[in-house]
Amino acid sequence: MAIIAPSILSADFARLGDEIKAAEQAGADWIHVDVMDGHFVPNLTFGPPVIAAVRSATKLPFDVHLMIERPELSIPSYAAAGADRITVHAEATVHLHRTIQQIKDLGLPAGVALNPGTPLSVLEHVLGDVDLVLIMTVNPGFGGQAFIEESLNKLRQLRKMLSDRGLDHVHVQVDGGINSTTAKQVVEAGANVLVAGNAVFGERDRAAAIAALR
Numbered sequence: 001m002a003i004i005a006p007s008i009l010s011a012d013f014a015r016l017g018d019e020i021k022a023a024e025q026a027g028a029d030w031i032h033v034d035v036m037d038g039h040f041v042p043n044l045t046f047g048p049p050v051i052a053a054v055r056s057a058t059k060l061p062f063d064v065h066l067m068i069e070r071p072e073l074s075i076p077s078y079a080a081a082g083a084d085r086i087t088v089h090a091e092a093t094v095h096l097h098r099t100i101q102q103i104k105d106l107g108l109p110a111g112v113a114l115n116p117g118t119p120l121s122v123l124e125h126v127l128g129d130v131d132l133v134l135i136m137t138v139n140p141g142f143g144g145q146a147f148i149e150e151s152l153n154k155l156r157q158l159r160k161m162l163s164d165r166g167l168d169h170v171h172v173q174v175d176g177g178i179n180s181t182t183a184k185q186v187v188e189a190g191a192n193v194l195v196a197g198n199a200v201f202g203e204r205d206r207a208a209a210i211a212a213l214r
């Protein structure tokens with residue numbers, strides 16, 4: 001069964017702790033934490049102090065997605081703030097292999113995210129080191145965008161790459177434009193972790209929203 005990770009980018013920031021608790025009560029598996037720096041993506045969200053402040057709101061894992069340039073400079077701060085897993089963008093660090101090892105050395109599962117325009121080939125020599133690959137199904141930066149259909153081919157190719165290498169245990173996560181229709185499509189194409197912002201926090205009944213995604 002797919003892991004559902006509501007993205008707090010679409011939550012009410014004025015009530016962030018309560019929103020996270022509501023997502024847990026509604027049946028979420030992970031809390032997806034979107035960190036944006038206003039440089040790598042044209043939007044700015046929050047950093048370690050805010051994450052640390054809401055960490056006690058839930059026992060669910062914090063799945064921290066760093067949409068920031070040079071993540072290697074601040075990964076230890078996100079770990080200290082309470083990240084349970086950290087995903088960096090392949091496009092945002094020159095030393096992807098070293099950055100993955102840095103996350104693993106902190107005792108956390110490491111993920112690599114790819115923008116829609118980035119080919120799977122950048123994963124070729126690090127695939128055996130990662131716990132998760134995040135296929136962005138929109139261009140990162142904002143919630144509420146339309147799902148990019150080409151992502152389905154990318155997901156199928158990624159699942160084949162993993163299977164060919166005996167790496168079926170690696171999580172395949174999708175993020176952007178996921179709703180009850182696209183959820184079915186991405187799972188059929190190989191995704192097993194679904195990030196959803198508006199499809200969860202935009203709905204009054206979050207439990208029904210998460211059930212619909214499953």
Ligand SMILES: O=C(CO)[C@H](O)[C@H](O)COP(=O)(O)O
Nearest residue numbers: 007140141143144177197198
């Ligand atoms: O990483 C993100 C944007 O960069 C968000 O997680 C994503 O946009 C979720 O929002 P929605 O499900 O509404 O598309």
